Amino acid sequence: MGTLTATGHPRARAKIARATAICAAFAAQGCVLEDVTTATANGAMTQRRGNSTNDVGYHLWRSDYGLFMKRADASQSTGWFNQGPADQFFGRFCRGFSAPSDATATIGLTLDAGLWGGLPLQSSRRLTIRVAFLDAAVGSFSLGYDSSTGAKSLPIAHGGSGRWIEVCWRVTDGRFEGGNDIWLQNSDNVGEIFDSVEVYDTPNWEDLSLQAVTGCTTYDEHHNLVMFPPPPPPPPSPPPPCADSLSRCPRKIADGSWTCATRAADCQLTCGLCGGGSVASAHSAHTTALKS
């Protein structure tokens, strides 16, 4: 009597076929199913321990990763997977406009009404709104928010670098009355893909960039580019270790005293010491050299 393998069982085969078909339907949006057997295995632990990337599986998180923010209307955007260069950590999951060629397409976001003691805000607060988007082509969009004097937006043009870009917008007059508290709006027929939108409390206008080299392109609330001071120069590198491989050096011997070694193999840190004078003075100079 034989044993049915997981992939040989009719039910397992049906699950694999279903997962494969689902991923195929989303292939244009970057769906990946590297190990369909693991992806459809019974038990969350099997899936978790799999050494593969699978965008289809059981008991997966159905919506965005979000904290105190949600999409106002799920129909406004489309999910994407695995977008952008492999050397940037953005884009494992991302969203784009559901109508990418519509210049008025909008993705609205609603903040949790309990934020900061309750929304809408009644007083000025230093906030930074950060968006990470994929600069896949020449185009533009705008980042908007509900301010104390109504809708405000920051136009963002991009040049088609193929890279993920972070933009930070510092604002002080957020109101957030509900509905579209923050939004992304297309402004041409080039639909952007977004990794994330975040709003931070930044009482000291803290730098929110997640990328060390490129940083976050930061604007104040009047759309002026904020220039950060150049980073401090790196500290001077320490002097190289003292090792000139001379065949004379102070060397501790078994009884705790010092001698003058004559073999190069015994002299890891000589730097010309032990060439004259006593072993003791050479040792003293040697120690000084090591401490310098």
Ligand SMILES: [Ca+2]
């Ligand atoms: Ca656009």
